[in-house]
Amino acid sequence: MSEARPPSSNRALLWAGVAVLCAWTLLPIYLLALGALGGREIVSQWPKPFAPLGLSLQTLGTFLAIEGVWRATWVSVKAAALTMAMALALGVPAGYALARFRFRGAGAYRVLILMTRAFPVAILALPLTVSFIRLGVYDTPLGVALVHAVLATPFATLVCASLFMGIPKELEEAAWVFGCSRFTGFLRVVLPLALPGIAAASIFAFVLSWNEVFAASVLTVRQRTLTAYLLSVLSESPLHLQFAGGLVLIVPSVLFIFLVRRRLFAMWGIGNR
Amino acid sequence: MASITIERVAKSFGEVRALAEVDLTVADGEFLALLGPSGCGKTTLLRIVAGLESQTTGRVLIGARDVSALPPRKRGLAMVFQNYAVFPHLTVYENVAFGLRMARADKARIAAQVEKAAALLHIEALLRRHPAQLSGGQRQRVAVARALAVEPAVLLMDEPLSNLDALLRLEMRAELKAVLSEAGTTTIYVTHDQTEAMGLADRIAVMQAGRIEQIGSPSEIYDRPATRFVGGFVGSPPMNFLELPVQDGKVDLGGLALAAPPGAGARVLLGLRGEDIALARPAEAGFAFTLKVAELLGPQVLLTGVAAGGQPLRIVLPAAGPLPPLTAGGDILLKPDPARLRWMNEAGKALEGSP
Numbered sequence: 277m278s279e280a281r282p283p284s285s286n287r288a289l290l291w292a293g294v295a296v297l298c299a300w301t302l303l304p305i306y307l308l309a310l311g312a313l314g315g316r317e318i319v320s321q322w323p324k325p326f327a328p329l330g331l332s333l334q335t336l337g338t339f340l341a342i343e344g345v346w347r348a349t350w351v352s353v354k355a356a357a358l359t360m361a362m363a364l365a366l367g368v369p370a371g372y373a374l375a376r377f378r379f380r381g382a383g384a385y386r387v388l389i390l391m392t393r394a395f396p397v398a399i400l401a402l403p404l405t406v407s408f409i410r411l412g413v414y415d416t417p418l419g420v421a422l423v424h425a426v427l428a429t430p431f432a433t434l435v436c437a438s439l440f441m442g443i444p445k446e447l448e449e450a451a452w453v454f455g456c457s458r459f460t461g462f463l464r465v466v467l468p469l470a471l472p473g474i475a476a477a478s479i480f481a482f483v484l485s486w487n488e489v490f491a492a493s494v495l496t497v498r499q500r501t502l503t504a505y506l507l508s509v510l511s512e513s514p515l516h517l518q519f520a521g522g523l524v525l526i527v528p529s530v531l532f533i534f535l536v537r538r539r540l541f542a543m544w545g546i547g548n549r
Numbered sequence: 550m551a552s553i554t555i556e557r558v559a560k561s562f563g564e565v566r567a568l569a570e571v572d573l574t575v576a577d578g579e580f581l582a583l584l585g586p587s588g589c590g591k592t593t594l595l596r597i598v599a600g601l602e603s604q605t606t607g608r609v610l611i612g613a614r615d616v617s618a619l620p621p622r623k624r625g626l627a628m629v630f631q632n633y634a635v636f637p638h639l640t641v642y643e644n645v646a647f648g649l650r651m652a653r654a655d656k657a658r659i660a661a662q663v664e665k666a667a668a669l670l671h672i673e674a675l676l677r678r679h680p681a682q683l684s685g686g687q688r689q690r691v692a693v694a695r696a697l698a699v700e701p702a703v704l705l706m707d708e709p710l711s712n713l714d715a716l717l718r719l720e721m722r723a724e725l726k727a728v729l730s731e732a733g734t735t736t737i738y739v740t741h742d743q744t745e746a747m748g749l750a751d752r753i754a755v756m757q758a759g760r761i762e763q764i765g766s767p768s769e770i771y772d773r774p775a776t777r778f779v780g781g782f783v784g785s786p787p788m789n790f791l792e793l794p795v796q797d798g799k800v801d802l803g804g805l806a807l808a809a810p811p812g813a814g815a816r817v818l819l820g821l822r823g824e825d826i827a828l829a830r831p832a833e834a835g836f837a838f839t840l841k842v843a844e845l846l847g848p849q850v851l852l853t854g855v856a857a858g859g860q861p862l863r864i865v866l867p868a869a870g871p872l873p874p875l876t877a878g879g880d881i882l883l884k885p886d887p888a889r890l891r892w893m894n895e896a897g898k899a900l901e902g903s904p
Binding site for chain 1: 620621630634635647651
């Protein structure tokens with residue numbers, strides 16, 4: 277009986293849970309930052325000092341001065357943004373169809389969507405390279421984004437489907453009765469209500485593209501994304517420089533999540549205002 | 550303002566027949582209730598009128614215009630949904646203004662209409678809130694205001710009060726009646742609650758199994774049910790039905806001989822409202838009733854028991870009047886009001902000439 281338990285032990289459990297969850301996400305970031313900012317010595321030191329002295333931005337500076345880093349970052353941003361746009365452009369309508377229309381093969385379609393993820397990209401590498409060269413999208417952010425969109429769309433579709441299923445059909449019907457077509461009803465009623473979830477799906481697509489390295493490495497030569505670029509440049513570099521690269525890699529993801537967080541947590545409730 | 554004509558509308562969902570060729574006319578400004586148990590097709594019929602569902606055959610006219618093939622937005626109607634369906638991301642004001650905005654009304658007209666509808670429903674103080682901050686009753690008011698703000702030719706209501714608690718429902722019912730009679734809009738109101746239908750409607754259409762059993766004013770429906778189903782569905786307690794033998798032009802009601810109605814077969818069904826039965830005075834002819842349970846319901850006493858060969862019978866007596874000894878198993882002599890006998894054939898259809 278949880279009611280009979282004294283509140284103090286509940287609170288202890290709560291805080292223990294909070295601590296574990298925080299450590300789960302923050303500890304790796306902390307170690308990464310330590311390696312990036314602590315310089316050569318701390319990287320190889322064990323045990324790590326909890327609050328190290330002598331942190332400096334020097335390694336980061338060195339890293340950012342590496343030729344091509346900024347260019348690769350820009351390519352990554354372009355590819356991730358394109359991935360996001362394509363995943364949503366396909367996933368939102370597909371999710372709506374899955375949620376609202378009953379059609380033959382809807383169940384099979386749902387499974388097939390997931391099956392696309394089961395196909396190994398490694399096998400596709402060569403044929404993709406060949407056809408991308410033919411299409412003229414090889415070594416472009418668009419080419420990378422095309423492959424990343426294939427990976428991100430299934431998730432976006434299924435997330436959107438469950439989002440739309442969670443929005444009562446009566447709301448849409450009310451919109452139709454009061455002057456909306458199916459499309460304007462979607463824009464004015466369904467979309468605003470689904471926005472928090474769609475923000476989550478877009479984060480996923482963005483971060484997936486940002487972090488993906490295999491397809492990006494195979495499909496680019498000069499227009500490398502940041503991950504692909506770092507993989508080729510940093511594998512030869514000293515450890516602390518690699519850590520600096522890792523830290524830089526997580527910054528945009530964190531920034532992007534921070535930007536959409538309001539949408540992520542905004543529920544149309546009393547707490548909203 | 551417009552009339553509604555429903556012509557031979559049928560609806561099937563695959564093999565399942567939801568509506569079987571329904572004909573119905575609602576006059577301009579009339580308030581019609583569609584009454585029936587769940588699954589009788591009343592909501593399907595309403596949704597077909599709204600355009601949210603398409604009929605399999607038949608057509609729907611609003612005014613003189615055939616709207617059968619038009620989407621909901623082009624039918625010139627408004628609707629109040631069972632679960633209110635107020636838009637949670639919009640304020641009350643934006644909700645009420647929604648239909649007018651979609652119709653591209655100018656700002657001044659929108660403001661005036663919203664103000665009028667809000668005043669009618671007493672929600673002026675809530676206009677800047679979001680629905681999540683409102684109670685169920687308040688949301689219901691917003692939903693009704695949203696519908697009235699567009700000044701629709703036709704108003705459709707799908708069990709609008711069924712999600713409210715009993716006390717609030719009673720209050721909203723009275724208020725709805727006042728508001729709607731002031732607006733004078735042609736209204737179809739779907740409900741499974743017969744007291745709601747009786748209290749609100751000009752006419753009631755009682756539905757069962759995809760067809761309309763009877764259409765009439767509340768008193769016609771109550772006093773002269775066309776079928777056994779209608780009598781049993783409307784009224785609390787429902788109408789009693791006793792199956793009685795006919796011999797030599799006489800019907801035998803548990804020892805009391807009644808003149809057989811014209812068109813009676815070997816057996817007839819006698820429909821009797823509980824309040825149309827009274828205690829037989831001493832030395833008066835009557836029929837025997839064996840009491841099982843007596844319940845005091847405020848101004849009335851409800852007696853449940855059996856009569857005419859073990860058939861169940863419920864009677865309602867005024868609590869203030871003379872009462873028999875209310876002991877279970879006791880025999881009581883009763884007499885029906887001869888002017889209010891409802892005769893039906895064995896299949897449960899009213900016999901012609903029965904009052």
